[in-house]
Amino acid sequence: MSVPGECARITPILSRVGDKWTVLIILILSEHPKRFNQIRREVEDISQRMLTMTLRGLERDGLVARKVYADKNPPWVEYRLTDLGQTLVAPLFALCEWAAENCDTIDANAARAS
C-alpha cells in the first residue's frame, strides 16, 4: 500500500480531516444532530473558540451543516453531518478505534524513550 493519490494534493485535506478535534466532532455528530453546548460537553477539553473555529471549517468544507430554529425562544442552532460528512465517519472511526486500542502501548513506548 503506498499513498493513494498525489501527496501534495491530499496533504491539505489530511491536515483538516486528521485534526484531533475534527475527528471527535465528526464522530459525535454521527450519532444525531446536536447543539453547540452538547457537542462541547461531549468533546472533552475543547475550548469554545476552538469548537467555533472547527465547526466553521467543517461547514466551509461541506462536511457539517448548520440549522437555525428561529421560532424557538431563545433560537436554537443545530449542527448535523452532511452526506459528504457521513462518508468520513468510517475511516475516522477506524482511526479512533486504533488510538483507543493502542494508547497504553504508545504511552509506555514514549515513557521508555524519554
Added chain:
Amino acid sequence: MSVPGECARITPILSRVGDKWTVLIILILSEHPKRFNQIRREVEDISQRMLTMTLRGLERDGLVARKVYADKNPPWVEYRLTDLGQTLVAPLFALCEWAAENCDTIDANAARAS
C-alpha cells in the same frame, strides 16, 4: 457510531497519528524500509527538519524503527515500520483514500463558501 474510548485519553494520540506528515510517512514506509532522503523525495513538500522531527516522534512512540548500517561507507540509516506501525497502515490508508476521492469536492465547497 460514537467515539470509541474516552475522548481525553485518545485525543493526544489522535493529534500524533492524524498529523498529515505522519500519515504520509507511515504509508510510504508500508511498502518497504527506506532511507531518509528516499522518504523525503516521496513525501513532497516536507522540510528536512520536519521529517527529522516526525521520524523521531514515530520512533519514540514505537511506530518506526531506525537501523544504522555502520559497515557501509558512508554509513546508511534505514527506517522501517514496527509491528505496531504496521497495524496503523489500514486506518491511515482508508483516510488517505477518502481524502484523495473527495479533495476536489471539498476544495469546491471551500471556494464557494469564501
